[in-house]
Amino acid sequence: MAVKSANSGESFFTSKLDAAVGWARKYSIFGYPFVTACCGMEYMAAASSHYDMDRFGAGLPRFSPRQADVLFVVGTISHKMAPVLRRIYEQICDPKWVIAFGVCTCTGGFYTNYSTVQGIDTIIPVDIYIPGCPPRPEMVLDGLMKLQDRIQKQKQVY
Amino acid sequence: MLMKDQLLEQFGDAVQVEESAVGDEVYVVDRTRITEVCQFMRDQAEPNFSILMDLTAVDYLKLNHKPRFAVIYHLFSLSNNQRVRIKAYVPENDPIIASVTHLWAGANWYEREVWDMFGIKFKGHPDLRRILMYDEFKGHPLRKDYPFSKRQPLVRNDKPYIDKEIDAYLHRVSGSNGTQKTIENVPLSMQEAMKKALSDSGSQSETSFLMNMGPSHPAMHGVIHLLLELDGEYVKNTDIGIGYLHRAFEKESEVGKWSHVFPYTDRLNYVSPLINNVAYAMAVERLLGIDITERAKYIRVIMSEISRICDHLTCVAASGMELGAMTVFLYLIQAREELWSLVEEITGARLTVSYIRIGGVKGDLTAGFADRCRAALKETRKQVGECHKLLTRNRIFVDRVTGTGVVSKEDALSYGFTGPVLRSTGINYDVRKANPYLVYDQLDFDVPYGENGDNFDRYLCRLEEIEQSCRIIEQALEKIPKGELNVDYEGKILTGHQMADSGKFGKTKELLKSQALTDPTLSGNSANNRLNIFPDNKRVVLPAKEQTYGSIEGVMNHFMLIMDGYGIQPPPGETYVSNEGANGELGFFVVSSGEDHAYRVRCRPPCFALMSGFHKMLQGDQVADIIASFGTINMIAGELDR
Numbered sequence: 001m002a003v004k005s006a007n008s009g010e011s012f013f014t015s016k017l018d019a020a021v022g023w024a025r026k027y028s029i030f031g032y033p034f035v036t037a038c039c040g041m042e043y044m045a046a047a048s049s050h051y052d053m054d055r056f057g058a059g060l061p062r063f064s065p066r067q068a069d070v071l072f073v074v075g076t077i078s079h080k081m082a083p084v085l086r087r088i089y090e091q092i093c094d095p096k097w098v099i100a101f102g103v104c105t106c107t108g109g110f111y112t113n114y115s116t117v118q119g120i121d122t123i124i125p126v127d128i129y130i131p132g133c134p135p136r137p138e139m140v141l142d143g144l145m146k147l148q149d150r151i152q153k154q155k156q157v158y
Numbered sequence: 159m160l161m162k163d164q165l166l167e168q169f170g171d172a173v174q175v176e177e178s179a180v181g182d183e184v185y186v187v188d189r190t191r192i193t194e195v196c197q198f199m200r201d202q203a204e205p206n207f208s209i210l211m212d213l214t215a216v217d218y219l220k221l222n223h224k225p226r227f228a229v230i231y232h233l234f235s236l237s238n239n240q241r242v243r244i245k246a247y248v249p250e251n252d253p254i255i256a257s258v259t260h261l262w263a264g265a266n267w268y269e270r271e272v273w274d275m276f277g278i279k280f281k282g283h284p285d286l287r288r289i290l291m292y293d294e295f296k297g298h299p300l301r302k303d304y305p306f307s308k309r310q311p312l313v314r315n316d317k318p319y320i321d322k323e324i325d326a327y328l329h330r331v332s333g334s335n336g337t338q339k340t341i342e343n344v345p346l347s348m349q350e351a352m353k354k355a356l357s358d359s360g361s362q363s364e365t366s367f368l369m370n371m372g373p374s375h376p377a378m379h380g381v382i383h384l385l386l387e388l389d390g391e392y393v394k395n396t397d398i399g400i401g402y403l404h405r406a407f408e409k410e411s412e413v414g415k416w417s418h419v420f421p422y423t424d425r426l427n428y429v430s431p432l433i434n435n436v437a438y439a440m441a442v443e444r445l446l447g448i449d450i451t452e453r454a455k456y457i458r459v460i461m462s463e464i465s466r467i468c469d470h471l472t473c474v475a476a477s478g479m480e481l482g483a484m485t486v487f488l489y490l491i492q493a494r495e496e497l498w499s500l501v502e503e504i505t506g507a508r509l510t511v512s513y514i515r516i517g518g519v520k521g522d523l524t525a526g527f528a529d530r531c532r533a534a535l536k537e538t539r540k541q542v543g544e545c546h547k548l549l550t551r552n553r554i555f556v557d558r559v560t561g562t563g564v565v566s567k568e569d570a571l572s573y574g575f576t577g578p579v580l581r582s583t584g585i586n587y588d589v590r591k592a593n594p595y596l597v598y599d600q601l602d603f604d605v606p607y608g609e610n611g612d613n614f615d616r617y618l619c620r621l622e623e624i625e626q627s628c629r630i631i632e633q634a635l636e637k638i639p640k641g642e643l644n645v646d647y648e649g650k651i652l653t654g655h656q657m658a659d660s661g662k663f664g665k666t667k668e669l670l671k672s673q674a675l676t677d678p679t680l681s682g683n684s685a686n687n688r689l690n691i692f693p694d695n696k697r698v699v700l701p702a703k704e705q706t707y708g709s710i711e712g713v714m715n716h717f718m719l720i721m722d723g724y725g726i727q728p729p730p731g732e733t734y735v736s737n738e739g740a741n742g743e744l745g746f747f748v749v750s751s752g753e754d755h756a757y758r759v760r761c762r763p764p765c766f767a768l769m770s771g772f773h774k775m776l777q778g779d780q781v782a783d784i785i786a787s788f789g790t791i792n793m794i795a796g797e798l799d800r
Contacts, residue, residue, distance in 0.1 A: 034374060036381050036403055037796055038428035041472070041509055045498075048491040063376030078799075080292045081381060081402045082313040084373055110421065113406035114299050114308050115291070123313050134509055 021156045025069075025095070026148040027057035032068035034088060037075030039102035039134040046137035056144050065091035070147070071124075076104035077117045089124040095157050097127045097147060102134050109133055161242060164203055169195060179731045180444050182243055189229075189246040193256045196244070199233055200261055205240060207233035210258070210574050212734070212745055212762040213268035215248075215276045219302040221751055225249035227278055230747065231258075232734055232762070236571075236585070239592040243734060248278055257283040264574035267770035275300035275408075290401035290799060299409060306413060365389055371784065373402045378788065379476050380795040382769070391780045396773035400799055407800040411759035416442055416726045417516060419759060424510040426761060426797040429472050430465035430740045432501070434797075435514035438759075440595060441735040441746040442516050445728035448698060454518040455596045456638040460531070461513065462596075462737075463627040463634075464501060467538060468494050469740030469792070470620040470627075477617070477789020478549060481558055486545050493541035496534040503527070516726055517698040528635045535628045542624055550618075559613035563775040563787030566611060573771030577742025577764050578619040579791060583611035589738040601633050613783075616790040698726055725754040739764050741792055763797035 033043055047053045047061070054060075062068040065088050077085055089098070100120055103109040106129045108118035120126060127150060130143035165173045165185060172191045176184040187195045199207045212232040219226055231244040248255050257280035258265045269280040270289040277298035280286055288295065294312060297304050371384040378384075383399035407426060411419045423438045424431035436458050443450065475490035498508045503524055505513035513520050549555045565575070567583045580587055588605040590598040606622035608615025696715050705712030718724045728750040736745035742764030749758040768791050775787050 035379065037405075038425050038509065040379070041428055044472075044476075044491060045495065045508075049488045050492060050495045076403060076405055078402060078404050079309060079311050079313075080404065081373065082311065084402070086313050088374060111405050111410065112307055113409050114304070114306065114310070115404045115406045116309075117311070118309075136508065 018156045019152070021158070022152040022154065025156070026151040029056070029058035029070050029144075029148075029151075030060055030062045030068045031058055031070045031072050032063065032065055032088070032092065033061050033072045033074055034085060035072075035074040036077065036081060037102075037104070039074045039104070042134040042137060042140065043072065043074045043101065046140040051137040051141065053141065053144065056141065056148065058144055065089075066093065068092055069096050071096065071098045072101050073098065073105045073120050073126075074101040076102075076109070076111060077120050077123070078115045079117060080115070082117050082123050085120065086123050097151065098124055099128045099130060099143060099147060100126045101130050101140065101143075103131045104133070105129075106131050159204065161203065161240070165195070165198075168198055168202075176245065178733070179729065180447065180733045182733055183241065184243045184245060184732075186245045186247070189248055189255045192229075192231075192244075192246045193258055193261070196231065196233075196258050196261050199242070199244075205235040205237040207235045207240075207242060208571050209234040209236065210262040210264055210268075211241070211736075211743065212574075212747065212760070213258075213265055213272065214747060214760045214762075215272045215278055215300075216732075216749055216758050216760075217276060217300065217302045221757070227253060227276060229255055229272065229278060230760075232745070232747070236587060241593075241734070253278045254281055255279075256281050259283055262574065263569070263572040264767050264770055267766065271766075274298065277301065288401075290404045292401070299406065306409060366394055369781075373399070379480070380793050380798070382793065382795065382798075384784070386776075386781070386784075388781065391782075393776045393779050393781065393784065396776050398769060398772055400769060400795075403795040403799040405796075405800065407761060408759055411756050413755070415755050416728070419756065420512045420514065421510065423761075424512055426763065426800065427469070427739060427741070427744070427765075427794045428509060428796050429792075429794060430462075430469035431509065431511050432461045432465040432505075432513060433469075433737065433739050433744060435512065436462055436596075437735065437737045437739070437744050438746050438748075439514045439516050440737065441733060441748045442726070442728060444733045444735050445731055445748060445750050446516070446698060446726070447729075448517060450518055452597070453522075453639045456634050457519050457523060458514065459596050459598065459601070460523075460631050460634045460638075461501070461504065461519075463630045464497050464531075466740045467624050467627045468497050468501075470624050471497075471538070471542075473740075473790070473792035474545060474617065474620055477786065477792075478545070478555075480785050480789050481555060483549060483552075483555065486548050489541045489544050489548075493538045496537045500527075500531055500534050503530070515699070523638075531631065531635060535631060538624070539628060542621060545621065550621075556614065558783070559617060559786050559790070561610070561612050561614075562779050562783040563613040563616075563790065564611050565771065565775050569771060569774050570611065573774070574767040575742065575771060576767065577739065578616050578623065579768055580742065581605065582608035582615035582619050584609045589736055589743050593736070595735075595737055597634070597637075598630075600637065601630050603627075603630050603633075613786045613790045620790075620792075723754060727752060727754050734762075736762065741765055741768065741794070744797075761797065761800055763800065765791075765793050765798040769793055769798055 035043060045051060069092065071089060071092060073085065100106050104111060105120045108116050117123065128143050128147045130139055132139050161183065162175055169191060172188040173195065174186045176186050178184050210231065211234045214230050216228045216230060217226060218228065225247040227248040227250065229246050229248055233242045233244065246255055255278060257269055259269065267289060269283050270286060272278050273280065273286050274288045274290050275298055291299065292312065295310050366387050366389045369386045369388055371386060372378045373381045373383040381402035385397045385399065386393055387395040407422050410422050419438060420435055423434040426434045471490045471494045475487045478486035501511060502508050504527065505511040505520065565583060567585055570580050570583045570585065576587065584607055586605055586607045591605055603626045606619050606626065608619055700719055701712040701715045706716045719726065730750055730752040732749045734745055734747045736743045743762065744764055745762030747760040747762065748756055751757040772791065776784055779787065
């Protein structure tokens with residue numbers, strides 16, 4: 001709530017600490033793109049100038065899990081890859097969020113065979129699911145905004 | 159002297175000629191003499207077959223063939239562009255055959271793959287271990303008796319995250335979380351095996367140490383695991399681990415019908431999916447013995463070349479970015495967006511298009527496509543020009559790519575390299591010129607090639623190929639036979655989905671007379687126009703939507719192609735067809751048992767050969783050069799691991 005001080009003319013505002021921290025966090029997303037497959041092409045498209053993910057404060061990919069707070073799992077995860085994904089997730093410091101990018105990561109997609117993990121939520125928890133094979137950049141941005149909503153509203157951990 | 163006579167004279171009864179209905183040259187060789195035959199083919203035969211293009215196997219269990227397995231060798235002669243297939247049967251109770259790794263270094267990985275997928279052992283192979291699957295995996299998945307979806311997970315949860323929201327929320331609030339459980343079965347065995355492979359090669363000294371790179375690494379755009387043996391900054395030896403994106407393309411292809419393979423081919427080389435579509439369609443068409451219409455051929459060429467440009471743009475963009483040239487990345491991706499909007503206009507999808515059909519293409523080019531295409535090419539040339547300005551004489555870039563990642567001609571041939579990487583060494587082999595397919599023989603274009611085989615040559619080759627592809631598209635747009643496109647018929651134009659809707663509501667009376675506008679959702683041209691892009695073959699081609707919704711014959715025809723047990727049924731046979739993918743020769747070896755689904759589909763991915771010789775390129779380079787070399791190779795995990 002913004003209030004204008006009568007005496008000095010300076011303005012200030014009041015808020016809940018959780019909401020303020022959430023607001024800050026949602027606009028400074030450091031993503032870790034765990035890119036394995038085709039969806040990576042649309043991730044590239046969404047991240048570069050045409051669709052410009054930077055507008056949402058999520059333009060800086062960090063390739064070290066220690067520096068990231070949102071794990072973008074982009075592309076099919078095979079059983080051979082699963083332990084790697086799990087380890088990367090565990091290396092990210094709290095608070096952390098996971099976006100399942102593309103239908104393979106949501107459910108396994110149309111790969112129902114012996115080698116494919118049937119949805120990464122059998123390995124790690126997922127916050128936002130973006131289906132599509134691959135999802136269009138518009139869908140990616142929509143998913144990102146949904147995540148921002150979620151970050152804003154959640155109980156913050158300090 | 160014909161190849162057949164030479165072989166029969168040299169080996170007598172040990173070699174038999176197999177009749178191929180589609181005209182492939184096939185020899186069945188006694189498995190005990192396979193190395194002799196291969197050696198003869200490579201060194202003494204006239205012409206000699208210097209490249210082992212592919213090595214794979216087929217499990218004939220369901221055809222009740224004895225012996226059960228066949229190991230297949232595809233040889234290619236550079237001197238007269240001849241292709242030969244050699245087959246050696248291997249029985250189930252003694253699945254062993256001699257290795258040919260001493261003849262072609264590229265056989266090493268192919269044989270490992272056959273061992274991994276089929277359980278056929280190669281006697282004399284230096285390092286026979288799994289390649290696509292992990293060591294903990296039991297069984298050989300491409301055997302016909304391995305269940306399609308029997309999974310062997312490495313990470314097991316007691317329960318899946320059913321209520322994910324609560325679970326995730328609790329985790330944040332209190333830190334109590336299912337994932338805190340220890341990781342079971344991290345595949346350390348693979349790491350151990352890789353270490354052992356390095357130490358067996360005997361190059362390790364006291365000063366050297368091992369370092370992992372990947373499978374998740376910022377500069378590895380694609381999941382690959384390098385175990386490097388370093389002496390300071392210098393790479394002494396490398397072992398490469400692949401298979402992290404193994405999605406069982408070949409097993410999936412055996413399950414669906416012939417047409418159901420297209421979506422999976424899109425995801426092999428996902429940077430240029432249209433080329434994969436075309437290659438697979440050509441293989442099935444060869445089995446069926448059908449020819450496609452001239453216009454469809456031109457459309458395929460145009461779409462393939464657009465894909466090739468996208469592929470090269472992505473490769474140069476990504477490798478530029480990894481070397482610090484972010485601007486180039488943004489420019490080239492912008493050009494790719496222009497081309498993708500063209501692709502989307504025609505196919506209905508940006509990336510995973512499934513546009514090619516057996517017998518033709520999904521829909522015709524849209525009205526005004528040629529102009530928009532020329533405009534997009536102009537934009538592409540502009541951006542490539544920017545790239546030249548930014549990189550080609552940029553001291554930092556040139557210093558990093560010149561003289562690094564060098565591969566010699568001999569190594570390139572021995573490992574079965576194709577595409578820009580082979581051409582960068584000075585060997586001018588391009589499938590479009592060597593075995594012209596579609597209408598490439600009617601188009602005027604050059605194939606650029608380098609001389610040093612280093613990263614800079616590969617970079618220049620790719621940029622020049624973009625220009626040549628632009629030329630091809632421009633000529634094809636001029637030469638393409640005219641089709642009556644999107645013509646107004648008695649003032650009535652329907653889009654495909656409107657037509658389908660009115661059909662569903664029984665308003666079929668007008669449909670036969672009216673003409674649909676080409677629409678991404680349905681190939682709703684009139685029956686006459688369809689003849690421009692599809693052959694008149696009811697056993698292969700789906701009828702036009704207005705026929706399906708408007709006449710009983712159309713419904714029946716549609717039905718017969720869609721129902722289980724019917725549909726496209728190529729006569730029993732085998733064939734190998736290749737085309738020039740953006741990274742090299744992309745081949746499909748398809749086996750039909752006469753049913754409505756493929757018996758076996760084998761993809762010969764260009765990247766596989768490239769990566770099997772990648773360690774040669776790295777030897778003696780510094781760690782930082784790995785990034786440049788990996789970039790210009792343009793490994794695509796989707797087709798590498800399939």
